[in-house]
Amino acid sequence: MIKAFLIERRSWIAAFLLQQILILLIAFVDPSIPFENVLYIVYLCVMIFVVFVIIRFRKETAFYKSLEEWENNLDVTAISEPETPFEELIEKSITGQTEQLKQSALRNGLALENEKDELMAWIHEVKTPLTALHLIIDRMEEPSLKSQLSYEWLRIHLLLDQQLHQKRMSFIENDLSLEMIKLKPLIIKEIRDLQSWCIQKGIGFDIQLEAEEVLSDAKWLSFIIRQLLTNAVKYSEAADIVINSYEIDERKVLEVKDFGRGIDRKDVSRIFDKGFTSTTDHHNQSSTGMGLYLAKRAAKPLLIDIDVHSELGAGTTFTLTFPKRNQFEHVISM
Structure with a gap:
């Protein structure tokens, strides 16, 4: 000065x-x-x-x-x-x-909030005909056509689900409801939703849960597991996906392991980046690169650590490490 x-x-x-x-x-x-x-x-x-x-x-x-x-x-x-x-x-x-900036920020904030509310309302409205469409597909008798339509329906359902949770992500801290959650029913429900896709690709599941319960938010934990299972099924062919849980140092651990094509070493550190898909698979245009990014963001307020270990051509293991119970004190007090 x-x-x-x-x-x-x-x-x-x-x-x-x-x-x-x-x-x-x-x-x-x-x-x-x-x-x-x-x-x-x-x-x-x-x-x-x-x-x-x-x-x-x-x-x-x-x-x-x-x-x-x-x-x-x-x-x-x-x-x-x-x-x-x-x-x-x-x-x-x-x-x-x-003062002008405050007024502009207020107008932009209101416009963004209205846009978010309208989009969420639209997503909920779309789910009604989507549910009706699913019932119609279930009544179809042609196996091949039924399988194809079920897969396309599932893709739409998952994309809408991602978009809905992405809009909710900004106020996730106010949306948490912590409780002891039984892992098996939650995982079975997510697998059942992916059943038609798994049948089409010849994928099965091997579930071994030593740690049966975790303290978390059921809705957001379901979303995180859904993204990991979707990722595992997408890059697997005719192989089992192993899901197991255990406890180490008073922390519950959940692993999702597939035997798919794996992730290139240079890509491992980037898979949770927004919009990142892959540097090895340029033919997969259906991937948005948002699933793992949103899973990582959702895990942060839940104090869940997500780690990944992968070998190209050998498969990928995602590990969810849940916090100790006393680590949730500041979350519960919010």
Whole structure:
């Protein structure tokens, strides 16, 4: 701030110093003017000027320091009161622009909220004919056509489900309801929803649950497991998917292991990135790259750690590590 102040006032300082040099030069050239007396006067003027600069520095920079330290959170109360006409102009401009930004942010927020509500309402409306369509497909007798339509219906259902949970993600902390959840019924339900797809691909499930219950939110845990199972089924062919749970160091662990094509080592660290699909499979246009990203985001407020281990051509294992019960204290208190 000192450097900035001196640069700002460099023209004044230069003008003062030139004046003092000029006075000394005149006294030096003109023998009738006592040079020592003029030198003394110049010295006093310089001292007075230094004190003046220090006072003005402390007085003028208080306002600008508050601007420098001001966090741009649309709160102008942290800015010091202006003491000069120029500071008043700056403060007035900032206040006006801040008010405009607040109004703009409010309008954009309301528009975004309305758009989100409309989209969620649309998704719920679409689910009604989608359910009716599923009932019609169940009554079909042609096995091949029925299988194809069931698969396409499932794709639509899963995409709508992702979109619905993506919109709910912004207020997930207010949507949590923690309880002891039995894993087996939850997993069986998710597998049953994927049944037609699994039959089409010849995929079975091997479920071994030593840890039968976990403390979590049933709705969001179902969503996370759904994304992992969908990912496992998508990249597997004619093989079992192994689901097991156990407890280690007072933490419950759930593993979903497939024997599909696996993930390239260079892609492992990126699979939870938004929109990332794969660098090895360029023919799969159905993948949105959102499932694992949303699963990771949903796991964070639930204090669930998601890890992945994979070998290309050998399969992939996703591991959900649940928190200790006492780690949920700050979540429960919200």
